[in-house]
Amino acid sequence: xxxxxxxxxxxxxxxxxxxxxxxxxxxxxxxxxxxxxxxxxxxxxxxxxxxxxxxxxxxxxxxxxxxxxxxxxxxxxxxxxxxxxxxxxxxxxxxxxxxx
Amino acid sequence: xxxxxxxxxxxxxxxxxxxxxxxxxxxxxxxxxxxxxxxxxxxxxxxxxxxxxxxxxxxxxxxxxxxxxxxxxxxxxxxxxxxxxxxxxxxxxxxxxxxxxxxxxxxxxxxxxxxxxxxxxxxxxxxxxxxxxxxxxxxxxxxxxxxx
Numbered sequence: 001x002x003x004x005x006x007x008x009x010x011x012x013x014x015x016x017x018x019x020x021x022x023x024x025x026x027x028x029x030x031x032x033x034x035x036x037x038x039x040x041x042x043x044x045x046x047x048x049x050x051x052x053x054x055x056x057x058x059x060x061x062x063x064x065x066x067x068x069x070x071x072x073x074x075x076x077x078x079x080x081x082x083x084x085x086x087x088x089x090x091x092x093x094x095x096x097x098x099x100x
Numbered sequence: 101x102x103x104x105x106x107x108x109x110x111x112x113x114x115x116x117x118x119x120x121x122x123x124x125x126x127x128x129x130x131x132x133x134x135x136x137x138x139x140x141x142x143x144x145x146x147x148x149x150x151x152x153x154x155x156x157x158x159x160x161x162x163x164x165x166x167x168x169x170x171x172x173x174x175x176x177x178x179x180x181x182x183x184x185x186x187x188x189x190x191x192x193x194x195x196x197x198x199x200x201x202x203x204x205x206x207x208x209x210x211x212x213x214x215x216x217x218x219x220x221x222x223x224x225x226x227x228x229x230x231x232x233x234x235x236x237x238x239x240x241x242x243x244x245x246x247x248x
Contacts, residue, residue, distance in 0.1 A: 033145035034188025083172025
């Protein structure tokens with residue numbers, strides 16, 4: 001089981017810059033690009049349940065990734081477990097669902 | 101002389117090699133010569149290293165990966181984005197798993213009683229994912245099931 005989030009952008013980001021900003025090879029969050037062929041740009045975020053237990057700074061990592069995607073790279077971020085677009089007002093709800 | 105003619109021919113007919121899988125050997129030759137490198141997309145996320153992948157389960161005896169989605173299925177936007185996510189995840193992960201890997205998608209809809217249990221919902225999922233993934237469609241190696 002994993003906790004899944006998806007990022008959506010209308011305008012193509014600079015992927016190399018984005019990759020440099022958000023991807024951590026030893027981090028808790030797995031990432032993958034999605035080619036949907038609808039003119040939009042997607043990035044999948046998946047957090048395996050074992051990583052939720054073993055990465056004490058998981059929330060800090062995720063919050064940083066979400067902020068980078070939303071504020072720097074023009075993404076909307078959607079919490080697939082909660083069923084809502086993430087913004088500053090509901091970050092706490094996402095945190096509660098993810099780590100309690 | 102022959103070599104020069106071959107190089108000239110490859111350069112002129114680059115368009116043919118670029119769209120033909122059957123002419124792979126010629127394309128490889130051309131790539132080694134640096135003739136086709138200009139065709140490569142510079143800003144592609146699919147050329148980047150996104151690290152390890154962890155399916156929710158993998159059975160090596162059956163060569164089958166399991167993906168469990170305990171998503172929110174009660175609004176259409178979440179269902180739509182869940183389909184996109186699931187297809188993208190299976191597609192990307194398949195590239196890192198053994199060839200011809202079967203993929204089982206398990207949708208956990210427990211506690212979401214309003215979600216339709218009709219076949220249409222299941223077909224919608226399978227179709228939505230497969231139509232963006234020709235490899236999965238051709239091999240018919242995608243199973244969508246529900247945890248009720």
